[in-house]
Amino acid sequence: MSELFERAKKVMPGGVNSPVRSFKAVGTEPIFIKRADGSKIYDVDDNEYIDYVCSWGPMILGHNYPLIEKEVSKAVKGGLSFGAPTEKEVIMAELITSVVPNIDMVRMVNSGTEAVMSALRLARGFTKKDKIIKFNGCYHGHADSMLVRAGSGALTLSNPDSLGVTNEHAKNTLIADYNDIDSVLQLFKANKNEIAAVIIEPVAANMGVVLPEKDFLHKLRKLCDDHNALLIFDEVITGFRLSIGGAQEFFDVKADIVTFGKIIGGGMPVGAYGARREIMELIAPLGGVYQAGTLSGNPIAMAAGVTQLSTLQENKEIYQKISMLAEKLADGLKKTAMELKIPICVNKIGSLLCVFFTGETVKDFKTAKTSNTELYARYFNLMLKNGIYLAPAQFEAMFVSNAHSEEDINKTLEASQKVLIDMKNEGAF
Numbered sequence: 001m002s003e004l005f006e007r008a009k010k011v012m013p014g015g016v017n018s019p020v021r022s023f024k025a026v027g028t029e030p031i032f033i034k035r036a037d038g039s040k041i042y043d044v045d046d047n048e049y050i051d052y053v054c055s056w057g058p059m060i061l062g063h064n065y066p067l068i069e070k071e072v073s074k075a076v077k078g079g080l081s082f083g084a085p086t087e088k089e090v091i092m093a094e095l096i097t098s099v100v101p102n103i104d105m106v107r108m109v110n111s112g113t114e115a116v117m118s119a120l121r122l123a124r125g126f127t128k129k130d131k132i133i134k135f136n137g138c139y140h141g142h143a144d145s146m147l148v149r150a151g152s153g154a155l156t157l158s159n160p161d162s163l164g165v166t167n168e169h170a171k172n173t174l175i176a177d178y179n180d181i182d183s184v185l186q187l188f189k190a191n192k193n194e195i196a197a198v199i200i201e202p203v204a205a206n207m208g209v210v211l212p213e214k215d216f217l218h219k220l221r222k223l224c225d226d227h228n229a230l231l232i233f234d235e236v237i238t239g240f241r242l243s244i245g246g247a248q249e250f251f252d253v254k255a256d257i258v259t260f261g262k263i264i265g266g267g268m269p270v271g272a273y274g275a276r277r278e279i280m281e282l283i284a285p286l287g288g289v290y291q292a293g294t295l296s297g298n299p300i301a302m303a304a305g306v307t308q309l310s311t312l313q314e315n316k317e318i319y320q321k322i323s324m325l326a327e328k329l330a331d332g333l334k335k336t337a338m339e340l341k342i343p344i345c346v347n348k349i350g351s352l353l354c355v356f357f358t359g360e361t362v363k364d365f366k367t368a369k370t371s372n373t374e375l376y377a378r379y380f381n382l383m384l385k386n387g388i389y390l391a392p393a394q395f396e397a398m399f400v401s402n403a404h405s406e407e408d409i410n411k412t413l414e415a416s417q418k419v420l421i422d423m424k425n426e427g428a429f
């Protein structure tokens, strides 16, 4: 595997096509995957792991789901891409608009990043305002205007969070604190009639998993209404994961624009954004907001996505099942840590969970940052040795899929207990 990584590093920056895959945050080298099936992935040396990354969320039915494989193979035989409309795209749009609340129309794109980038343009076009409020610690893909961090004070100008992002981009993105409605109100007050939209991960899942406090999303909805701003739910993770209707349905809050990715493609590169008709009719060719894509709505990708979403729609009991498995996992992880007097915080909602190595209650970016990332790195590497594949970074989610079994969860809990005892014996705690 090391040899493969050496080869990769010569021809790909960091040896990878997406930074977190490099295992840099856990101080080791990535494992290269050969194949996956159900709840398991296998590396090129044929080691087996119980997988809690699930391709960062998409594989909610597990790897190699037979019906998806069948439909994709069938679609492949009919040609890979036409650059012209197909029935599958219509079926996909009908499916999404029928299960997701408050969405009359959708536009398919190729990634979550593209969905967010397009949704922001649409929000600006619709409101004819420029500024966007985002939350500290929320990730919305790598569009320039989203790679922005807070300035030194709450109301000071934001700064680029990547080389190559201009101050012009940063200037129009304002940063609020998650679960702090007052920080949003202050930004609205300081930027009167300038805010086009507030964008949020309804459950933050890119600073570890952080749940919205009671009524936070409802208060946000009201603030947006009071100030004629749109509320954008970035449901690239929560969409079709918390429930078939996503976070809007789960929390009973209405968003104006919703973005999707990950699960929607069943493992293929797909994103989408949707809204009520009045907003969506502003998109080209109907309206003046331009957005296009050579491979958008690709027939193979649609075959995978439609099959995954319709399977979820027809088997809604999956949501209870994976939530219960995640609960068993979360409870077990907490219990072991308590018995060993190791301070951790486990956040869990639906089939999403996260173990933070901190004694604090994690409710925003600041408290997430109190986690001991070195302890996480140690934990991650020892879990990997014990056949459990967790996210190779502290500030990511664990995903439970419908392919995970009680036995997988029990094995994971046994491994976790063993690893935590070893770490304690080494003097890590």
Ligand SMILES: *Cc1c(COP(=O)(O)O)cnc(C)c1O
Pocket: 110, 111, 112, 113, 114, 116, 139, 140, 141, 142, 201, 206, 234, 235, 236, 237, 261, 262, 271
């Ligand atoms: C993963 C993610 C994105 C970006 O999606 P890509 O398909 O990686 O471009 C955007 N928003 C959220 C909430 C995500 O988790």
